[in-house]
Amino acid sequence: xxxxxxxxxxxxxxxxxxxxxxxxxxxxxxxxxxxxxxxxxxxxxxxxxxxxxxxxxxxxxxxxxxxxxxxxxxxxxxxxxxxxxxxxxxxxxxxxxxxxxxxxxxxxxxxxxxxxxxxxxxxxxxxxxxxxxxxxxxxxxxxxxxxxxxxxxxxxxxxxxxxxxxxxxxxxxxxxxxxxxxxxxxxxxxxxxxxxxxxxxxxxxxxxxxxxxxxxxxxxxxxxxxxxxx
Amino acid sequence: xxxxxxxxxxxxxxxxxxxxxxxxxxxxxxxxxxxxxxxxxxxxxxxxxxxxxxxxxxxxxxxxxxxxxxxxxxxxxxxxxxxxxxxxxxxxxxxxxxxxxxxxxxxxxxxxxxxxxxxxxxxxxxxxxxxxxxxxxxxxxxxxxxxxxxxxxxxxxxxxxxxxxxxxxxxxxxxxxxxxxxxxxxxxxxxxxxxxxxxxxxxxxxxxxxxxxxxxxxxxxxxxxxxxxxxxxxxxxxxxxxxxxxxxxxxxxxxxxxxxxxxxxxxxxxxxxxxxxxxxxxxxxxxxxxxxxxxxxxxxxxxxxxxxxxxxxxxxxxxxxxxxxxxxxxxxxxxxxxxxxxxxxxxxxxxxxxxxxxxxxxxxxxxxxxxxxxxxxxxxxxxxxxxxxxxxxxxxxxxxxxxxxxxxxx
Numbered sequence: 001x002x003x004x005x006x007x008x009x010x011x012x013x014x015x016x017x018x019x020x021x022x023x024x025x026x027x028x029x030x031x032x033x034x035x036x037x038x039x040x041x042x043x044x045x046x047x048x049x050x051x052x053x054x055x056x057x058x059x060x061x062x063x064x065x066x067x068x069x070x071x072x073x074x075x076x077x078x079x080x081x082x083x084x085x086x087x088x089x090x091x092x093x094x095x096x097x098x099x100x101x102x103x104x105x106x107x108x109x110x111x112x113x114x115x116x117x118x119x120x121x122x123x124x125x126x127x128x129x130x131x132x133x134x135x136x137x138x139x140x141x142x143x144x145x146x147x148x149x150x151x152x153x154x155x156x157x158x159x160x161x162x163x164x165x166x167x168x169x170x171x172x173x174x175x176x177x178x179x180x181x182x183x184x185x186x187x188x189x190x191x192x193x194x195x196x197x198x199x200x201x202x203x204x205x206x207x208x209x210x211x212x213x214x215x216x217x218x219x220x221x222x223x224x225x226x227x228x229x230x
Numbered sequence: 231x232x233x234x235x236x237x238x239x240x241x242x243x244x245x246x247x248x249x250x251x252x253x254x255x256x257x258x259x260x261x262x263x264x265x266x267x268x269x270x271x272x273x274x275x276x277x278x279x280x281x282x283x284x285x286x287x288x289x290x291x292x293x294x295x296x297x298x299x300x301x302x303x304x305x306x307x308x309x310x311x312x313x314x315x316x317x318x319x320x321x322x323x324x325x326x327x328x329x330x331x332x333x334x335x336x337x338x339x340x341x342x343x344x345x346x347x348x349x350x351x352x353x354x355x356x357x358x359x360x361x362x363x364x365x366x367x368x369x370x371x372x373x374x375x376x377x378x379x380x381x382x383x384x385x386x387x388x389x390x391x392x393x394x395x396x397x398x399x400x401x402x403x404x405x406x407x408x409x410x411x412x413x414x415x416x417x418x419x420x421x422x423x424x425x426x427x428x429x430x431x432x433x434x435x436x437x438x439x440x441x442x443x444x445x446x447x448x449x450x451x452x453x454x455x456x457x458x459x460x461x462x463x464x465x466x467x468x469x470x471x472x473x474x475x476x477x478x479x480x481x482x483x484x485x486x487x488x489x490x491x492x493x494x495x496x497x498x499x500x501x502x503x504x505x506x507x508x509x510x511x512x513x514x515x516x517x518x519x520x521x522x523x524x525x526x527x528x529x530x531x532x533x534x535x536x537x538x539x540x541x542x543x544x545x546x547x548x549x550x551x552x553x554x555x556x557x558x559x560x561x562x563x564x565x566x567x568x569x570x571x572x573x574x575x576x577x578x579x580x581x582x583x584x585x586x587x588x589x590x591x592x593x594x595x596x597x598x599x600x601x602x603x604x605x606x607x608x609x610x611x612x613x614x615x616x617x618x619x620x621x622x623x624x625x626x627x628x629x630x631x632x633x634x635x636x637x638x639x640x
Binding site: 049052054055074075078079081082083087089093094095096097098102106107109110111114115154158 | 234238246543546634
């Protein structure tokens, strides 16, 4: 599903450049539940941004769903994001003036799905994450956990190939974190590839495979042995 | 194609971003309102001047003679130029096309007039019947002098309204005889004159009669005429200049000698009024453009602020699959919609206000303050375009920044 070969990325800082990713090789198959672990500055967010087509890479190859990603302009990137990727952010990134339902329906708007159909699908996903009763609420009226559920519903609504979650529990307490992770697991059980970035051991421990990053290189890549994939 | 969904999205953003929408509406509506009011009041001033000056522009020209100040063709300076009947004929032949009314004039001031016991002193003019048109005198009783009076050198007079009042009291003067310096004249008409009291204390008698009595030759004092009203101001002035030149030639006067043949051409006054109007127009235009520029700067600032404020939202939209094009078109449509609506509101308020206060401003020299529809609509369109351009630049920038940067925007 995601295949990365010798990926390099640097950010210019004044005259110098900061080499963030130093030749990563990573292969994530369809249906995997992977977490990228690392402290801040390890390059994990950069990796997610590149995988999520939110940022470009300098060297190496990146295949998404078998398609080589290169020379992407903003328009192509936007279409690919919409089609293949669902995002869950640490800060939820819901649009404040739209209701939960409208937020979930927004990616479908950019796919050109009609209004009625959009709302129907969005409602289905809100039910799936167990929050359909709050469909008409604005994000400001929801708790952190509820917001993240809305965000997850929004990530799923286009039926993407991969869900990318950037510190999905970073702003939540431990109980809520746990239930959000349970939700992601459930999604994964239904066959979705889920890619989580975190710096918390317990969160990473809930996934099936942990890739550890330090200073822009992978230092370990291991399956967790707590469960065997069916 | 009309995309209902897109407009729904736009209406939602407009109505949910109340502060920026309110600011834009206020700026644009206020700019257009000010523009309409200033333009309308400027136009009102213009209308007043048109009514008081340009509209009543007289097309009369008076020609006077004086004394030469320069020697010319062997003739000495200090020579007095005397108009005679042949000047009269000369002008009428040369400018037959351009002249509407014409009259030579002999004037005697402070002539004693007696009717029975009453007496007073008046200025008396010997003129052609055309003179009535030159003075725009209105006959209120009897008739003015006729061509027949002129031929017969009839001893008749037309007297001003106030002369009748002075000498005849409440009686009618028509058919009575008045005595001017020992000669008896029959009163054939009484006139009023829009020129005021002074002009209504004149006595008019046929030119030939007067010339025979007082000049005993073919001399005359000055000539008055009106030019063809179809002449444009510039043409009328050119006509006056040519007339002066030909008269100078005829009387062997140095063309550079300014005061010998003096011409009082009302077209010059009209020209003055016209240049004043032009200055007024430029002023109005300047005010209008100033208001518009202020509005443009206002809306540009607001658009920059709006886009900046919404950077994060735009980043979210991009992460969810919005293409740069859809971001730009969304912001632009919002901006166009808001500015057009606000412009229309300002326009309505402005036009309505002008109508409401229009009549009460007449005492401040503002007559019928109004704005041509195309001017305000044009101004609104300019503001809409400005708002669009002002929105386009930051929208384009917002659409270009990487979503990840926009998402990190706080």
